[in-house]
Amino acid sequence: MSDEIDRLALANQICFAAYSASHAFARRYKPLLAVLGVTYPQYLCLLVLWERDGLSVKEIGQRLLLDSGTLTPLLKRLEAIGLLVRRRDRADERVVRISLTERGRALRATAEAIPPAVMQATGCSVAELGALRDGLLALRDNLLAEVEDEAG
Amino acid sequence: MSDEIDRLALANQICFAAYSASHAFARRYKPLLAVLGVTYPQYLCLLVLWERDGLSVKEIGQRLLLDSGTLTPLLKRLEAIGLLVRRRDRADERVVRISLTERGRALRATAEAIPPAVMQATGCSVAELGALRDGLLALRDNLLAEVEDEAG
DNA sequence: AAAAATTAAATAGTACACAAGTTAAAATTC
């Protein structure tokens, strides 16, 4: 009769596992990122820009799955602390291009120390982390695909 | 030679995977929770209270890994829409106990339909979801344990 | 080429999250 697990039990919720793991990462990153003077979402923007500089707000949003409502103020803060500059694209004035400053680029070297510290803190093997990552990305893409199906 | 670099990238990828999967869940839940008239974090509180009513703010926070700075305003909103009541504990006036109203309890029946819909949307098997959940919870607990070691 | 539609950012408003500090009550110490 109670083969049926309690689907509303918190412990059974994959979404709570993702939610709380994501927050745990943020807390773990916080003291490490304090050295750089940035928050976790700001760090994500830097990761994207270190990979390819001069992206538009929209392109950054596509990589991080965030919209301009979130990114505009965030990028303004990064500009205010001198890590990047925001400039309208000459060829298309609707577009704002984000370019790292010298300081923004230089920060990359300091940031190299962060990932190994976090990986060590997870207490997981490389194989486990890889499997977890792949599972999460597949799950995430399925969730988002269904959301878009409905919109379209 | 570039084993090292791959590992560094992985650390960023696993946390971004958790971060973006968590947001994808929130977006997926949104239309489902709109029927209940609550947000995702509010829904988490209801899950906890459906499991055991009359918990203190602190006890809810321990289950959800949230502090009173987050919970107090959230619980006030749930009280404002008539799903619960907040009352000082007679025996210990520091403690605020949260009790579901009749409407708050009744909402559970409606909520039963949500987890299967979300599970289906993940496109993952029950076994996959279970493995993912367990991996995430283990990872999360490792991350938080290290944070506390430093504090203590 | 003027009108209509689309697009990219920005803005306004709501709701988390979290750190730091406050207040009031209870437990501990002396």
Place this chain on the structure above:
DNA sequence: GAATTTTAACTTGTGTACTATTTAATTTTT
């Protein structure tokens, strides 16, 4: 048993996220 410490919740301030709306620039249609 008064003074100190601890505890629980609240409050304040900063920074995401997201919806919906607005503005300005570009495309597309006609």
